Amino acid sequence: MVHRLMNEPKLKIKLAFIIGLKEIVLDEISQYPNLHIINGNENSLYLDFVLDLTEIKHLRSVSRAYIIVQDSKYNPLYIFSHKSILGNLIETVINENKDKFKTFKVTCAGSDSSEVRGIAEYIQKTYGLIEKEDADMKIHIIKHDEIWEIGIQITPRPLSLRDYKIKNMSGAMDPTIAYAVNSLCELENVGSYLNIFSGSATLLIEAGQYYSNLKQLIGFDNNKENITLAIQNIKKAGLIKKIQLKEKNIFDKPDLGKFDVITSDLPFGMSISKNEDLEGLYKCFIEYSQEILNNGGKLVIYTSEHEMLEKIILKSKFKIIKTLELKFTTSVNAYIRPKIFVCKLQ
Ligand SMILES: C[S@@+](CC[C@H](N)C(=O)[O-])C[C@H]1O[C@@H](n2cnc3c(N)ncnc32)[C@H](O)[C@@H]1O
CATH class of the missing domain: 3.30.2130.30 (VC0802-like)
Structure with missing residues (x-):
């Protein structure tokens, strides 16, 4: 007392x-x-x-x-x-x-x-x-x-270290940023959600835990190991019945239907295959998103390669309606200044 x-x-x-x-x-x-x-x-x-x-x-x-x-x-x-x-x-x-x-x-x-x-x-x-x-x-x-x-x-572990993370995948997103991306999608009034480049499933799990109204939660990634880890995380979060994961390559433009919201934490540095070029990958991502986003829907993207991405968006059918500029130190004590882009079809 x-x-x-x-x-x-x-x-x-x-x-x-x-x-x-x-x-x-x-x-x-x-x-x-x-x-x-x-x-x-x-x-x-x-x-x-x-x-x-x-x-x-x-x-x-x-x-x-x-x-x-x-x-x-x-x-x-x-x-x-x-x-x-x-x-x-x-x-x-x-x-x-x-x-x-x-x-x-x-x-x-x-x-x-x-x-x-x-x-x-x-x-x-x-x-x-x-x-x-x-x-x-x-x-x-x-x-x-x-x-x-x-x-x-107040807690031994930071609040941002979620219990569902079995282990930390290199390049995984900070869950507080995933929460921010999802909250910028205004998911309260949305039915279908696609996460492109889902990695260890941070965005999908944060969306599934917080927004019970989401009927369709789908993610895809082309890396088997990341999919395996993502499934373990999703199971730990108790969302295995709610989230669907697919092993797909964006260059194949997988046919998964149309969506009210698309979110993505774009690959960079080590998280792309040796034979992929980042600009080609981002162009393909924007083209694909244009085709599968429902009218009035939102595309919310997180990336540290924002200059390249912004140029590609400006040439596309998307308009940027909001950006957030973040700044933090990585585990190797280097500052990074990533951005979140909120886009709609024009
Ligand atoms: C920055 S990570 C995403 C991290 C994720 N937000 C998380 O919290 O774990 C980018 C992901 O893109 C995937 N990726 C890279 N090239 C791809 C491609 N051509 N098609 C599909 N996924 C790809 C990588 O395997 C990696 O998991």
């Missing part, structure tokens, strides 16, 4: 997301009347604290969620001398996820300083947690614009 006193710091929820997805996150939060936004910036939002974190854990556009406190005086030395500030946060997070936290890590500039070492010792002794690099409980002590922030991620 955590007791709160009048002069205790005000707890807040912090939500972190991929740069470029803010409007998607704001839209998702607006569906939950209990969640109130205080302020934010390009990659995070601060919300009033809520005792029941269930809704926060269900957010699909958010990468990570934290419980935090902020104050200009909360530097590591102050926290070391006022340990209950951190203790309160730890207890709140542990109460939410009993038995899930065995290890912890404190991220803070000067993490070898005597104050931070003292804080780590306190956590170890008081809560029986073990300090570890790859830890369940992720604690941060950071300073933004003269304000110190102490925070703890």
Whole structure:
């Protein structure tokens, strides 16, 4: 039981997301009347604290969620001398996820300083947690614009790591981006959905889990291994009866009928065969989509090769009605700036 006193710091929820997805996150939060936004910036939002974190854990556009406190005086030395500030946060997070936290890590500039070492010792002794690099409980002590922030991620794994992922396929899409692509399709009023270049099925599963109205969910890919992994993911997500997967090559323009919505995370770099050229592949994709999209339907595409794609779209029967520019670092710490295009037939 955590007791709160009048002069205790005000707890807040912090939500972190991929740069470029803010409007998607704001839209998702607006569906939950209990969640109130205080302020934010390009990659995070601060919300009033809520005792029941269930809704926060269900957010699909958010990468990570934290419980935090902020104050200009909360530097590591102050926290070391006022340990209950951190203790309160730890207890709140542990109460939410009993038995899930065995290890912890404190991220803070000067993490070898005597104050931070003292804080780590306190956590170890008081809560029986073990300090570890790859830890369940992720604690941060950071300073933004003269304000110190102490925070703890509310779940051991980021919210964006979905339970249905058996293993991570190289080139698989971040599920929060897949959620964004699907939400730009306005799938609430749609019957049929095709995902071209389905890979490990992230877009299909995110659509199937969220939009129960979709009658027809089909995807295709020409890589057997990816199809096998996708089927495992779809089974784990409990959607095997709802999603159909086909092994097809876009160059064969497979006859699968017509669709209200088409989504695609385009191949790039390693995810195309050696004898394929990207421009030819993208041209074929746009031509094929033109033929099989129902009038009034939407084509939503995610790609990091957006300059090439944009030129091809501009010469096609599609018009671009919206774009989102994203920015994030990859696992090898390089920045990528992919785009989402929302298109309609002219
Ligand atoms: C960027 S990945 C898609 C990743 C997917 N969104 C996911 O989350 O796993 C692109 C996919 O296009 C497939 N692909 C490449 N060339 C293709 C072709 N000619 N026909 C069909 N699929 C192709 C690759 O096998 C790969 O799975």
